[in-house]
Amino acid sequence: MEDMPLYVLLVALIVLLILSAFFSLSETSMMAINRYRLKHLVKEGHRGARLTSRLLLNTDRLLGVILLGNNLLNAAAATLVAVIISSFFGQNDLALLIGTVCVTFAILVFSEITPKVIAAAYPERIALASSYVLTPLLKVFYPVVWFVNLFVQALLTILRLKPREDSAAQKLNLEELKTLVLEAGHFIRKKHQSMLLNLFDLETVTVDDVMVPRGQIEAIDLDADDEIIHNQLLTCHHTRLPVYRGTPDNVTGIIHVRKVLNQMRNGEVTAAILEKIMREPYFIPSGTPLFSQLQLFQENHERVGLIVDEYGEWMGLVALEDIVEEIIGEFTTHAPTQAGxxxxxxxxxxxxxxxxxxxxxxxxxxxxxxxxxxxxxxxxxxxxxxxxxxxxxxxxxxxxxxxxxxxxxxxxxxxxxxxxxxxxxxxxxxxxxxxxx
CATH class of the missing domain: 3.30.465.10 (Uridine Diphospho-n-acetylenolpyruvylglucosamine Reductase; domain 3)
Known part of the structure; x- marks a missing residue:
């Protein structure tokens, strides 16, 4: 090798630095790529994304082939510099020291730091392209990578460390998902962003937080005079009304005003008629999460429920519209007499x-x-x-x-x-x- 012309050795050194830079690019881009964006590209059938996804399924093998190539090239570059120095200066210690410093500087700047900064800025573009090279390299050097990983696994076992699976490492909890939605402001409209955040909160918000308190609920007393009941129905501001007998604690049903209007065609509505057309009251335990109650409304084909505490006392009323408004914001026209x-x-x-x-x-x-x-x-x-x-x-x-x-x-x-x-x-x-x- 010492007999080779200087320009050949310099060209070989440059090639080694470039190849080392490629492995540095690949390492950083593979680790920095957005996994959810990668899954999306895989679903769209992108071949580079499929190769990248397969490589990331076995991170130990991927890092093994990258670091194997990177370290071999860096060592070869250092050896080549030593050969160049010895061919010109012999075994001069000062020249070898200067050569070592120079090659270290070149590796850091051209093969490590600069490529990794570029890869961190454009991880997706570089990772998808490098997967076409890394996939065949991993097949060629698999025996070497497998042998090295035996020692790696043994060391991890001694240290009692168990790397998490890729799927487990990429799972997001609720708070992280909220942060992801907030950070996606450029891609999600403000209104849609607010709706998504409200939807996440349905598990932590209960029916007690959105109910209409019992003292503000308009209800009909079946023991009242028929004229009072008739006038109350004509002036009510709601489509569904609780019905009780004697005291509000004794709720007997829910009536739909539309059915009452049909009965009014035949004359005044009486308490007896209301008893025939009313539905059984639907009770909701206090503390029920809104998301669970939304599902229960759907399963039971109900729109209104009466909230009761652990002693069976009637606390208030919640409607489907109350839950919907927690997600999309207020949209209904409120009753002018409602004290809110x-x-x-x-x-x-x-x-x-x-x-x-x-x-x-x-x-x-x-x-x-x-x-x-x-x-x-x-x-x-x-x-x-x-x-x-x-x-x-x-x-x-x-x-x-x-x-x-x-x-x-x-x-x-x-x-x-x-x-x-x-x-x-x-x-x-x-x-x-x-x-x-």
């Missing part, structure tokens, strides 16, 4: 809201961060804070938000003033109400 979230902003920046407002709705409307782990309404949160019924004019602070109790009535907090500093109010001045169908 009344948002009114004062000149001093404070906001007047109903005490019966759901905390989730307040957080959504006002951009607050009120705790959701306990009570579901603002009234319940304040009562829990004081462990008593506060008087009007009492001030407090919850979750760093100053509040003032404006009005109390019948053992509940009716109106509250909130000082949401640096928080803009969505839909200021517009009454936003809970609803039932």
């Amino acid at each position: 979230i009344l948002v009114k902003q004062e000149e001093d920046g404070s906001v007047i809201v109903e005490g019966s407002s759901l905390l989730r709705d307040l957080n959504r409307k006002l951009g607050l961060r009120l705790p959701l782990g306990g009570p579901k309404t603002l009234n319940g949160l304040i009562l829990e804070y004081f462990q008593d019924i506060p008087e009007a004019g009492t001030s407090l602070k919850i979750a760093d938000y100053p509040m003032e109790v404006v009005q109390t009535q019948d053992r509940v907090v009716k109106v509250v003033r909130i000082f949401p500093s640096l928080v803009s109010v969505a839909g200021t001045g517009e009454p936003v109400t809970d609803h039932q169908p």
